[in-house]
Amino acid sequence: MKAELEQFLAYFQAINRHLRSAAFDQNQQPITRVQWLLMRQLHRRGGMTIGQLAEHLDVRPSTMSQMLDRLEKSGYVARKPDAQDARVKVINLTETGSEMIRKTEVTWMEALSEPFGHLGEDEREMFVRLMKKLSDHLPKKGDA
Amino acid sequence: MKAELEQFLAYFQAINRHLRSAAFDQNQQPITRVQWLLMRQLHRRGGMTIGQLAEHLDVRPSTMSQMLDRLEKSGYVARKPDAQDARVKVINLTETGSEMIRKTEVTWMEALSEPFGHLGEDEREMFVRLMKKLSDHLPKKGDA
DNA sequence: TATATTGTATAGCTAACCTAAATAAAATGG
DNA sequence: CCATTTTATTTAGGTTAGCTATACAATATA
Incomplete structure (x- = not known):
């Protein structure tokens, strides 16, 4: 399980780097x-x-x-x-503030859209299901 | 597919937030x-x-x-x-520098270890496989 | 040897972040 | 009503990162 987690994190970082880079290129006022x-x-x-x-x-x-x-x-x-x-x-x-966040999220979506398209329909479904399951098991903020 | 990506990103952010928060708590010298x-x-x-x-x-x-x-x-x-x-x-x-990065990665692993444990053996395997597939399709840095 | 390249030192600027202390305004508890 | 507390702000003052241009030293190259 440790090896799996290690790989998971490596891929996670790669995706993260990609998202940040895309957002950076888009942001006029960092x-x-x-x-x-x-x-x-x-x-x-x-x-x-x-x-x-x-x-x-x-x-x-x-x-x-x-x-x-x-x-x-x-x-x-x-x-x-x-x-x-x-x-x-x-x-x-403000509206401007929300818009800024919304725009960044759109940029992220665009940055992943093509790669995501290489997954099959049921792969995508399964992927989201697994992400949800992992997220749901993150400790809540009022934890020990 | 757009809805799936949207969900994916929401979960991705949640996990990311969790990782950053764990690393922040651990880092003595930010x-x-x-x-x-x-x-x-x-x-x-x-x-x-x-x-x-x-x-x-x-x-x-x-x-x-x-x-x-x-x-x-x-x-x-x-x-x-x-x-x-x-x-x-x-x-x-330096050794110190590498150590700092290594420590952060360990912290990340610890932060995900418990939640990851809630997945079954084949779920984890599938999860890593999907992460790899997505990563592999990210545009390389020498792109258009 | 003249010219170009690589990194550094220096001076100087902007901006974010941070605090403590003083203050203003409003709430609250006798 | 009055004393006290609470909430946010202003002010003065400090630290740090990041950035540039310019001048310079050392080295490479033509």
Whole structure:
């Protein structure tokens, strides 16, 4: 099983490298690793507060405020005052921000489309099934 | 097929996130995205010159020289004068550098070991076979 | 020997990221 | 209502990576 995992990871890396390279070529305005992390987080779960985001990335609120300044200036995120608590600001991706992520995902799809086409119908089906099974068994974030 | 690819990418991302998170927790001395790129490149193909590396990352030689200064200071790479041409310096990972990459790969394996164990023997075999088939059909770097 | 190549040192710039401390504004608990 | 706490921001200040151009030294090549 160890040998299989080793091979699996090697192929995984190759695919990953290919995806990153494609995304890199497409991105006119590159963002940093942390900024990408932040945007993905907001994509998965919008409406988080500054404090929550700061805790999530393990930085001080003042740091997070400035990170959001930069992303806001780039037009990717927006602050919105919270309805319940006027001290709190709620962060969401803007249309531009969502579009950026969506575009990257499209680029990824295009980058894999041709290679994926070399698989047969039932191979593709099986492949997705196995990926799902592996994903489903990843430990959840609230783990030990 | 588009729907399958979409699902595939979603699962791929989930696994990727998991791997990165595990590696992040393990890494005491985090390096930047570009530094990681450089080290992976040297891992795949050691003995490149400064000029080659500069061209590979699309930066000026003076920039590359400084990037290598930093990695050298961290103990990850070493410059070695070329035997044929005394102007040229050849770059390789040090033992520490290789060890760092190896450790990360071990961390990845550990992070997937449990989830991978939920697959049956023939599922794993099939999975690796499909990953290989997909990888093999990725366009090579000298493509259109 | 004149010219080209390879890498480096230097000076100087931008940008991201990070913190602590002071502040403003709003909520909350007596 | 008032004291305290909470939330986010501003400010001042520091570190680091990454990038360039220019000048230079060492070496190779024609």
